[in-house]
Structure formats: structure tokens, C-alpha cells
Amino acid sequence: MKYSTLILILLAMSSTLLMANVAEAQKMSEVNIHINARQQTIGAILDEIETKTPFSFVYMLGEIKEHRKVDLQFDGSLLDALQMLSRHTATRYQQTGNNIVVTYVPVQQPGRLSGKILDSKGEPLPGASLKVLELKESVSNAVDGSYQISLPAGTYTVEVNYIGFQTVRITDVKILSDKNTPLNIALKENAQSLNTVTITSSYRKASVEGLYARQKNAATVTDGISAEQISATPDKHIGETLKRIAGLSTTENRNVVVRGAAERYNVAQLDGIMLPSTDVQSRNFDFTLIPSNLVESIIVNKSATPDMTAGFGGGLIQVNTISIPTEDFLSFSAGSSFNSRTVGEDFYAYKRGKYDYLGFDDGSRNHFPAGLKDVSSFNPIYPNPANTTAEEVADQNRRIGGTERLGSRIFRGMPSQNYQLSIGQSYELSTKKAQKIGFVGSMSYRNTQNIDEIATIRRGTWQINATPDDPDNVNKGNLYNFNTTLGAL
Template sequence: MKRILSALTLLISITAYSQTGKITGKIIDAKTGETLPGATAVIEGTTKGASADFDGNFSINNVPVGKVNLVISYISYDNKILSGVEVKANEVTDVTVQLETSSSQNLQEITVTVEVIKENNAALTILQKNNASVSDGISAETIKRTPDKNTGDVLKRVSGASIQDNKFAIVRGLNERYNVAYINGAPLPSSESDRKAFSFDIFPSNMLDNLVITKTARPDLPGEFAGGIIEISTKSIPDKNFLSVSVGGGYNTITTGKEQLYYKGGKTDWIGLDDGSRGLPTGFPEFGSFSSDPHKQAQLAQETNTGDWGVYSKKFAPNMSYQVTGGYNIQRKERDFLGILASISYNNTNTFYTTKRNTFINSPSPDIPSQPERDYLDKTYSEQTLAGALLNLSCKINENNSLSWKNLYSINSEDRTIHRDGSTNVSETNPSIIRSTAFWFTSNKILSSQLNGDHYLPKAKVKINYVGSYSKVERDVPNLRRSIYTKFDNF
């Protein structure tokens, strides 16, 4: 009985599968006889159909047996319906369709809406090709394939640009004072208090859409640069919902698992912020008002000595990075209405390096060699933190009006412990032995908030674009402490 049922089931399946046919045909212009590549043929009431190839031919497979209506359409041509096209089982039904050109009165307006993609290499190439000035850049697609943590590292990969002190940009051989920094079309203030310069190591690289350096002048750009304008574009609003979580780690043969000297800092050092424990006490004298009395200086030093001056040892941890990015798109009347993009990133990197410092006393005579004066060996143990948060909102009010609000907050800190061993008066019979330790915490912060508007007035055929921005850059060095121990050899 089981065998009979199996055979019967198989027979029914084959029979049901075989009750289909195929429709092929050619679509041509009724007047000229030319083929119409790209024209579509769809079975009425279904989504089954096909597009014509370069020769105007189309083919629709697995069409149910029976009579169907075939709808033929092409841009700037009147639609045509072939009624009662008969489809037979396992046979091919061939048709030839001639379309009439639509009159101008019947043509309807076609609106094509696209969103510019900025983060891939193709988009960046098109941007440079259409640019009225000479420019070079790098896209987010390329940045993802590099180990770069901040924008300063990314700049090294752009043709014609280099980095000084791992943060200041040099374009076409001209240093930072001759260059200008922009973010999303708005200028950035100087990050340095004593000169015109911007520290590009503040921005996390994973929050960039692209980075473009414009090297020649344009009418729509300011004329205050001689090297180049460095334009940073942060991530744009998503067109669909998504959530991305990434975790990365790095092993450094110089640091990971090796000895690290450190001091006890604040409780919030891990996020790049000082918790206030390094701050000077209330009533500390201003610069220029210190007493010359050594007893008062000693008393003042005792009052400010509130921190722990001890040096401790531990093992360097691996380099770690984390990022969470989410996008949400809200639609109204089947159209994009509100887009939200949020991202949080965190990077922790450990470094260690040594510096050999030697100074010499010039000899009064060219026949006598210079005499060594100081001989130092500095060991620097550094822990760098780069944290960032991004929140972008975009509202498409209607087809002609849209608003966007882009916000970025970034922290870049470095906590260094510098240990020095060496001697002074090296050439003398009684040199001094020097041992010193320095604790140096630096935190750089930037806040950028922008309101962008795009409006189109159809009757006047006028397009209005505007940008309102607020940027704040801070550098905090709460307390640089150094202890020095000196001993003479004959003591």
C-alpha cells in the first residue's frame, strides 16, 4: 500500500509540474521597426515577467497553461495589452509586439530620487572627477581595510599629505598654519591655543564617510589656505534599519605582556577624562605671583602634594577596540521620513619606546673634541584612549524640504609615565647620577553640532542650502608632575 501511494504522489507531482508553458517574443517600434531593448512584458495580475534584451527579445518561463493577458510597456511609448494569449503545456508561444510612440500630451512627469553614496571608492572617484579643483582623498571603504585608529593616521595615506607629530597635517610641503580643516562643510576651530593648527588625531577613523583634500582654489571655498582644505565627512543617514557590533584586539610584541610602569591616576582615566583628582587646590597662586622664599615654596609644594607619587608595575594589556553602530529609518506614506544614525566607539592602545639623550659642551678650539655633558635614557610607558560618539538625525519633510542634525563628540587622551636614568657632568671626575619620573596626562576633546537645511522652491526654481554649526575644542593637562633624584658619585 505504501508503494502505491508513493507512485501516485510522484505521478501527481510530475503532472502538476508539466502544466506550464513558455512565452517568447520581440518588442519593436511600430513605425521604424527598431527593437526596443529594456521594454518589459508582464503577465497581467502577476509579478511574472521579463525585460527585452539588446535585440528586443524576451522570454517568460513557467507560465501556467491557459489564456493570459500580456502587458507590454516602455518609456515614452503607450502601453499595449495582448489579450487571450494562449499558453499550452510544454510548448512555446511566440508573439511580436509593436508599440506606438506616446504623444507629448500623454507623457507624464517621471521623478527619479536617488541618494548620494559617499563612503565607497567609486563615489569618491566620481566626486574627484566632477570637482572643479585638484583634490585627493580616501573613502570609508578603504579605511575599513586599514589598521588606522584616527584621522591623523588616515591622512598619511592621502597623496600629497603627511603628518607631523602624528596629528598635524602637512599638505604639499606646507605646515599646519597654511591648511584649513572642515567637517561636513563647516570650518573647524584651531585645537592649539598658541597657533593656527588642528589636531587630526581627535577623530576616530571609523566614523568617517570620506576625507578629501582640496589643493587648489574654488569660488565657493575660503581663500585662507595655501596648502589645502581638509574636508571631513562623517557617516550619513541610513536608508534601512541595521545594527552593527564589532570587537577587535591587537597583540604588540613590544608591549603586550611586558612590564609597564604606571601611577595611580583618576577613576575615569579609562574613558579619557580626568575625574578632578589631579586638579590644583583652591587658592593656588596665579602665574607670576609665586613667592621667591624657599620656605613658602616648600609649604606650597606640601599643600599641593595631594596625589600618590608612587610608581607601580604591571603587565601591558593587549590593544582593544569596540564599536556599536545602529541605524533606524522611519517611513511615512511609503516614503523615507526620519532617519537616525548612532554610533559609539572605543579604542585603547599601549605603546612603549626609549629615547637616548646626549648633550655636549662645545670646545673653544677645533683641535679639542667636544666634551660630553649629559647622558640620559628615557623610557616612556603610554596608554592612549580614543572614544567617540556620533548621533545624526535627518527629516525629509516633503519632496522639496529636508533638515538634518549631525552631532559628534570625541575624546583623545594619553597617559604617560616617563622614567629617566642618567648622569650629568659626565666628563668630570665627580658626575651626578640622575633618576627622575614624570606623570603626564593629556585629554583632547571636540564637540561638533551642525544643522543643515535643503529647500527647493518649485515656482521660483530656487534651491536654498544652509549650514549652522557649533564647534568646541578643548585640551586639558590637569597636572604634570615630575620628581627628580640627584646623587653625586663620591657620596
Template sequence: MAVGVSAEQIVRSQDRDAAQIARRVPGVSIQDNRFVLVRGLTQRYNAVMLNDVMTPSSEVDTRAFAFDMIPSNVIDRMLIFKSGSAELPGDFAGGVIKLYTKRAPEENFTNFSLQGGYRQGTTFQQVQQAEGGKYDFLGFDSGKRTIPNNWPTRLSDDYSTGLRAAYARQLPNRWGVNSLKAAPDLRLSFNMGRRFEPGQKQVGTLTSLNYGNYHQSTNARLSFYENGADRNQPASFYNDRLFSNEVRLGVVQNFWLRLNGRNTLEFKNLFNQLGTSETVLREGQDITQTSNDVRAYSQRFESRSIYSGQLAGNHEPGR
């Protein structure tokens, strides 16, 4: 069984991205405003195809595709298959989601949208964030986190204490955290389509830029207990304050060339950049170690780039 959403329906709905379009299909729900769930199964059980080609996972630790990275302006149609058939891949349990981007615009257009979001418990609250690089706001690492080239692949016991200290001094002293107020969430979208007719040929371009900057602050209380006779005896307890900043940058660039009535060429490009920084401040007490007070920091940064390119043609032999 397949359910489709046509270009006419997408225009009438005024949905801003592929995630909102999919939400209108019966039996489909959205998680975190970006992941599609079919028949109640999580995103890892779905297969996603862009222009009939399997898409790479947009997440680091799970099989998933972020549908909010594709704006509705560049989508021609969406098909969601809830049951298997011969022409579909067999590695899915929830559904197969097919997205088709537009070839060329019918007329020239340009639109721009800017949206902000308030997150209760996070926006304008005081948070702790590790010092990052100058390109973190785009999801790219500036290179300051890179280990020096002269470092050995592994520090074994053969290295003296002085040599290990010398290697450690080569690392930049950027382990402190800064106190700041969390900014509101930001979402930006720019779309442009152009159509030209040089001579007897027809040329079309479709450009889409999608940017999102999201902040999340949470507090967690952790308690650990003894494994001995008195299992109700606490061993340690901690209060964790976690702040994460997620950046998503997506670019769609399609080119279309109609040579004549029987020959057409298409070059479709999709690029996604994902960057996540996370800072955790842990405070608490380790009772098993003579009631030592604990203050610890954890810093993490992940950056991932995904590119998908397709060169296709439609050629009809002459009679």
C-alpha cells in the first residue's frame, strides 16, 4: 500500500519541509520535528530514497534521515509505502519513503524565511558551554580540536613521564567552560529557482539553503547504591547540568538541461552538515571514597558531512 503527496497538495498545505509534509499521511508521525515514524516504528526501521537512490544516514549513532533538511519548495512529490513489493528494498519494517525533488521551476521565484523558537527551561537561561571554534555555528570544526601531527598513535609504558608531559603541553589549554545565556532557536530558509531559454535549449536551476541552530539544557540527578548486604545504602549521587547546541546546514542545488524534445540531462546535489557540541557539569559526592566532593566536566563535539549527487538523463530514440 502506498500513499502519495503531490506537488499541488504541497503548495496548498504551506508546509515548510519534508517532515511536515509526511505528517499529513495517515499512520505517519513525526519525532523531534525531523524523524518520520511509520506505523509506530522508529526511524531506524524505515528506508528513505531520494530520487530513487538510498539516502545515507544523517545521524552518527543510528540509522535515520532528518527530513527537516529538505524544504518543501524543492519537493515535487512524496510517496510512502507501508508494505513490500518487488521494486522496493527489502531492509525495512516500518515503511519506504520516496522523495523526488523538482527538475526545474515553472517560473522564476525567490523566497526567504526566518523563524525563532523559545524553549522553556533553556532559552535565556544561564548555561555552561565549552570554548569552541569559530566555525561551530556552521557545524564545522575549525581545526583547534585536532591532535598534533607529531603525536604517536599510542602512548605506551615505554614513554617516560617527562615525554608524556611534553606531548600534553602541545594541546591547547581550552578545557574551561564559559557561562552564558542560551539563545533562542533559529531556523533560516532561502529558496531560489531560475529558468532560461538560450536558443533552442531550456535550462533550469533550483537552489535551496536551510539552516537550523538549536539549544537544549537539561538537569539530571543520578544516584548509585552499594551492591553489598545493604542495597539501600547510597554509594554516590550527582547532579548533572547538560547543555547541547545542534547545528544543521543543508544545501540543495539542482541543474536541468533540455537539449531538444527527446534529450534531457539532470544534475542533482544534496549536502548536509551536522554539528553537535555538548557540555556536562557534574557536581555531587562520592560516599565510598571517604565522602569526597566531586566536580567534573565533560565536553564533546561531533561534526559530520553528507553529500549525495546524481547525474541522470532521459533520452528517447528518434523514429
């Protein structure tokens, strides 16, 4: 009982002292101070204030940028001095008794809104005006229809107008700090009315109207996908994106099939340049080599016009890449795949070079002797003086290298693997951000190993005097594929 009474008395005394301390604490506006700091860190300025005033500062060392130096010349109240320091250093000050708590508030970088202003035919409208209603800021687009404006983070309503076209008002345009928001806008002609007509649209709807305008006025049957639509998917490369276009399917997310037409009936272009085949045995292109974050749009022509190449019967896939990135980026992706038929199983192949996994030949396959004979007519069933003898064939094989060099080896099947690195960078050439220079690039690596089962194998056109369906007469086998692909864009 005595201890409880003593504790209550001590608590009451400490509470009284604390209230007295708070009551006696001076306000920052009541304390005057003279500061003449030149190229001093924030910590050094706060230490000087502590020596000249009854206040102590409380802050975390990691939050105060000690390495930054500022100038502060002031003669007046401490409150005004700290407010001036706050404007120059993004720090905030709050008084608690005789202590001042210091917090660091990072300055938000502005975001960007960029895109193109087009007409209903997909042609640029140079000189069109884009206005942000909340900020009453406006900008005109360039000759190619492109525009860019820096805005603080937030949600805005954008209004676009051009002489002879209907004014478009787009709501819910979200700008993120230090991020770019793409927005392509298509305007409709206003030939029947002399008064201003305003059409209100949402951000998501307006951002793809530029692509739809080109499709609607195209002379061929086309379909496509825009960068804004691609950004809403988890696709790493356009091999995964193409199957999202109507009428297209892919094989293993690599080669494209247009309306049932196989890969060899289709043609791919990158920025108007024909893409070569990535397969030595058939005409097709591996679309996993092109990362999706470098693509502005993909247009698929399902019918031909006289101005197009005549090399396709299924479809023409036109991949358009971004010219200058609107925001810097660096991305790296890695992937792997395996199947039970290949991984861990015996994998038969010729002797591999030291750099086969890197896609280069080490030169071991180029050592062939001179004077080799054509033994394609060799037939062991009908020996005659005109035929090459078996001894000559065996001797030539030994000269080439025999089984030590050309014989099969047994390897262990490994999982397929792929890696991709993409980078984009832009540099401002003027403080007004009217001119810029930039680049985008990508490097990719892919190694695939697979075993295809062959139900029946027969050598040449030779006939057999036996029952073909007899299991003892059926020759089964496997086809072993080892492929390394390197790509750069």
C-alpha cells in the first residue's frame, strides 16, 4: 500500500514538472536570431541555431542531407528563419516544448504527358492546341503531331482543339511523379457546324483512338494493338503479344500463324524493313527477339495492296518501334522451360564446339581435307565398276575424321533458357525541353533443347520384303534439336 502511494506521488510530480516545462517553453516566433551561413550543411546550420537559442533539434541523420550545402543570411525570428530554410532544403520543423522535430520531405518530380494529335485518317494535325483545364496551361504540337508537357502529379482534364475539328475533352488523365503518360488523340472533322462542339472522353478510350483511326481508313483488312494496350499486359516480348490480336495465333510464343496460314506464308517488317528468317530450314521469324517495351504499335495487314510486298499470302506483320523514349528505362528478364521428354534424358548430337552455347563456332567444323569424292551415288546392293566401293567410302570417312569427329555423342538434356536486356535513354538539348535526343536498344539470348519422337524411320526409298506394321520391322527414333539464338536491336 505504501509503495502504491509513493508511485502515485512521483507520477503526479513528474506530470506537474512536464506541464510546467511546456508552459514555460518559448515560441519560435518570440526568439530572434542572426544567421550568416555560407555554403554550410543543414546539420551545421542547426548546430549553430542550438548554440544561439534555447531550442534543441531532433532528427534522423539518414533523413537530413548532410552533403548538401546552402547559403542562409537572416536576421529575425527563429520561425521565419526555419521557414526560409524549409523552402531551400525541403525540410519541415515542428515545435514540441523546447525541442524542434525536423523531418525531410522529398520533392516530387513532375510527370509528363506526351503523344500525338491526329485526324480521323491517322494524319498529324500540326499546331493543334492541348490545354490542361485545372492548371490553365496549354501547349501546341509539332509538325509530326507530337506533343509533350510536364505536369505535377495528379489527375487532370485535358482539352484538345483545332480549327475545323470538334474539340475533345478527356477526363481522368492520371500523371504520376517522374513517369510518362502516353495519350494519342484523334479529332473528328466539324464540317456541319460553326459553333464549338466539345466531345468528352475518358483517358483509356482516347489513347487507342489514334490506332483505330488508321485501321478504319485503311484500304486493307487490318488489326493491331497499341503501346497503351501492350502496357496493360504482362508480356515480355511481342511473341506473347501477337496472339492477342484477332485472327492470329503463335507456336510456342515464337512464330505467328495468321488466319490458319503457317509461318512461311507470312512476312514481318520492323519499321518498314523486311525481317529475315531466324530458322535455317524454313521461312519464319522468332518474335521473342523483340521486347514489348520497345514497341509503339503492331499492325497486321490480312490483305494486300499494290504498295505492299507480294511475298505473303497470310498476313503482313508491321512492328513499329518507339523513336525516342518518353522516359528512361532499364529492364532485364530471364526465363526457363523444360519438358520431361528432354530434361535429364540422353541427348544424341555431334561433338559440340566450345562456344556452341554462345551461338558461335570455334572453328572445329571447318577442317575438311581437299579432294573429297561425291559418294551420293554409292549403292551397296548393286556393285559394279562404275560405283564407288565401300572401301573408298570408308577411307574418305577416315580422312574427314571418322567417328572420333563426326560420330554421335551422348549429352544430358538441359532446360531451355532465355535472357533479355532492354534500355532506353533520352537527353534534353534545351532547358525548355523542346529538343531532345535519345536511343533504345535490346539484347537477347535464347538456348533451346528438345527431343521430337519419330514414329517411323526409313532410309531412302528401299523396299523391305516384310510386314511394315510388324513391331519388329518398325524403326523408331528421335530428332534432337540444339539451337542458340542471339539478337540485338
